Amino acid sequence: MDLFPKSFFWGAGTSAHQVEGGNRNDWTEYELQSAKRQAQIAHKKQWSDYILQNYPNPLQEENYISGRACDHYRRFREDFDIAKSLGHNAHRFSIEWSRIEPEEGKFDEREIGHYREIIHALRERGMEPFVTLWHWTLPLWLRDKGGVEHENFPKYFSSFVEKIHYALKDDVRFWMINEPQYWVYHAYIVGEFPPEKRSWRAAWRVYRNLLEGYRKIYRQLKSCDPHCSVGIAESMGWMSPWPFRLAAQDLRNFLPFYLARDFFDFVGINYYQKKNFWRGSGEHGNVSDLGWEIYPEGIYHIIKKAYAKFRKPIYITESGIADARDEKRAQFIKGHLYWVAQAMREGVDVRGYFYWSLLDNFEMPRLEGFWPRFGLVEVDYKTLERKIRPSAQEYKNIILQAKRSGVEEFL
Ligand code: BGC
Numbered sequence: 001m002d003l004f005p006k007s008f009f010w011g012a013g014t015s016a017h018q019v020e021g022g023n024r025n026d027w028t029e030y031e032l033q034s035a036k037r038q039a040q041i042a043h044k045k046q047w048s049d050y051i052l053q054n055y056p057n058p059l060q061e062e063n064y065i066s067g068r069a070c071d072h073y074r075r076f077r078e079d080f081d082i083a084k085s086l087g088h089n090a091h092r093f094s095i096e097w098s099r100i101e102p103e104e105g106k107f108d109e110r111e112i113g114h115y116r117e118i119i120h121a122l123r124e125r126g127m128e129p130f131v132t133l134w135h136w137t138l139p140l141w142l143r144d145k146g147g148v149e150h151e152n153f154p155k156y157f158s159s160f161v162e163k164i165h166y167a168l169k170d171d172v173r174f175w176m177i178n179e180p181q182y183w184v185y186h187a188y189i190v191g192e193f194p195p196e197k198r199s200w201r202a203a204w205r206v207y208r209n210l211l212e213g214y215r216k217i218y219r220q221l222k223s224c225d226p227h228c229s230v231g232i233a234e235s236m237g238w239m240s241p242w243p244f245r246l247a248a249q250d251l252r253n254f255l256p257f258y259l260a261r262d263f264f265d266f267v268g269i270n271y272y273q274k275k276n277f278w279r280g281s282g283e284h285g286n287v288s289d290l291g292w293e294i295y296p297e298g299i300y301h302i303i304k305k306a307y308a309k310f311r312k313p314i315y316i317t318e319s320g321i322a323d324a325r326d327e328k329r330a331q332f333i334k335g336h337l338y339w340v341a342q343a344m345r346e347g348v349d350v351r352g353y354f355y356w357s358l359l360d361n362f363e364m365p366r367l368e369g370f371w372p373r374f375g376l377v378e379v380d381y382k383t384l385e386r387k388i389r390p391s392a393q394e395y396k397n398i399i400l401q402a403k404r405s406g407v408e409e410f411l
Contacts, residue, residue: 002402003345003402008352009130012357013092013130013357014091014358015361016096019072019357020069021070025139028065032065035061042059056369058368058369063371070359070381072359091129091358093131097134097160099114103141105159115167116171130354132176133161133177149202153213154216158216162220169225172228174230175221175228179235181252181255188207192367230263231267233317234253235270235318236253238275254305264310266314269299271302273292273298288328294335296338299316303343304348313349314351315351319353320357321374322363326390330390340353359375359379360374360375
């Protein structure tokens, strides 16, 4: 029997703000205010010549301004042609709320039409759309009202989702939100994402409000279409297996799922690295360009735990590496898939793997900007030319092998 069923979803992900270009939301304003500061901070760090020879590099202010990004907003068809040519049968992307509802209660039908076109373009190419309804950005009118802190946030979120769902429901089966906990931590405790607050009290209020909004849209989506799947993708890290740390880590990884109680149909795992408890990465061994410790086995432990706790289907909604020279990416993908396969062999119901990211993009975490290169496809930010990296071909070979005869012997 094949380990990876024919129905397994193979693909990659993106998020609107990181690839589309031309957005206007709370992050774009924040970038304009903070770019200079970010470039100054970068001057105090050590960089490899290779990174500095690229454009834009961390010493330049434009590195920190999303601007036209990859211009994916206009080039999505070309990008999906590439994904199809790489054997993908699914694609994860997000819908930019600030485009759909640029003013409170005023919905832009043209922009809704744009996302309808995206979904049609995916379907035409035989790719299943996985739609993220919120990947951290907020429309400016909502930011001005207090953003997720506003007591009516759940209502605002649900009216945006209602509009989108009505327009797209016939063609979309999978819906999710991205990393509520990671976002709250970085926006309200560390204070490095907009609105740059540092308050545990506000963080807790915002966290509850965000999940309240999520539960509301869960009920809404399921009542219109009981067959759709709605879930949460959360950033999860793996630490050393000491008992105290394990308990803390479980809480950290799975808290959004405990708080959302039964309101999710799948668990989305975003896994990148071995971590310390709250911040930073492991210091040893094999690291990415961002200094994140590569530890494929971690994905296995997280998958096993998530399944033991929740008994729900699992999707690896993000797994990726910043690797400008493409020296480690192929091995990274193989290593992680090896451990995904191991968990499946032991009976865990994993249904998809989405490499992060299809394209090089604007890295929002820690405001790194354009210099980290996560893409299966390289983007030249001057010409916007796309170039398929060799590791993308290797990922394709794995997919083809898995589709033909099971991937076991290949890995
Ligand atoms: C986020 C992505 C980000 C990736 C790499 C994830 O936590 O969802 O937006 O680019 O990590 O840092």
